[in-house]
Amino acid sequence: MSELQHRVKNNLQHVISILEIQKESADFNNIEELIRGNQNRIHSMALLHKKLNVSDNVNDVDLKKYITELSEIVKESYSNHKKNITLIVKCELENISIDKALPLGLITVELISNSIKHAFKNKKIGLIRIEITKDKTTKLYYADNGIGFDFNKISEIGLGQEIIKGLIDQLDGKIETDSSNGFELTVEF
Template sequence: MDERIRELELHHRIKNNLQIINSLINLQSENFDDEDVINAFRDTQNRVSSMSLVHQKLYQSQELNNLSLNGYIKDLAENLNDIYGGNNTKINVDVQDFHLGIDTIIPLGMIVNEIISNSLKYAFSDDDNGIINIEFNSNKCYVLIIEDNGKGIPDNIDIENPGTLGLQLINTLVKQLNGEIELERKSGTKFIIRF
């Protein structure tokens, strides 16, 4: 068996195992009636789905060590909008088609997952026409910008020491990429991540 076939099989198995984990989480969530607990399970499922999507894309890719970021981010944003976008939210994706290794794309995808999920859940009321923009480019470093035109993150939330799991996870993943994060709170929320 050549190396390419082994790698394809590995990504296929990882994707399948992550889907099994997702199913187990779903089954476990059915034992609870508390809406907060059910939402926590759903958020965990979405994090696992974000990782599973990477392996699915790698399995389908011609270049096993690299994944097209543009297609991955578009699919991820579309999946999240299907799950959380009960309002009229539009997600615009302007991502240069870099090919990044799996050690970069998994944390990057999870960062996108967390920020977009939070925007879709908290930034807009039901009758808002929300807009979320995702940009990714490179000049001297990689720059990810995610912004929305929603109500914004409250001033009392410190991005460096957040009390929420989502923001803590974002900070941890940015550090994993040896990056830095900046938050702007003008007319919505804007995350700028450089690494």
């Protein structure tokens, strides 16, 4: 129980840090979007702790269930009945440590949010694919068939990108991206 409480405290500190960063660049024209984004980040952490509470092991998480449920929560939070966005989640890993699950969950939240907000602006139908595989290393593959986005372009860096890059650093991950056919990002850790 004490381990779980310690993790909750650390995760709430993450939320506070994100809110502090956002406070610096807050624009009252996008306040609804800021609130929705933070709600999704908090959902990510709450779902993770819910999974830990029902498990006998407070150190491991059923990654497939966590990422699948979390992805659906984020998609529904941006529900737009004018757009049909299909979400495909595949995960080869059964369990993963909470230290890896939290950054993966938050990366997933940021990527799906960015795709739904930006990638399908001029499209009525979209596809988001998330795959987590394990060979010698663990890989998170994320793709959408939207308008494409250069993840490494300095002039386009926003808070979501900064958060994603910081979380990838927490995983000691390496990034590969491709924007020739929508947006693709692979994180190897």
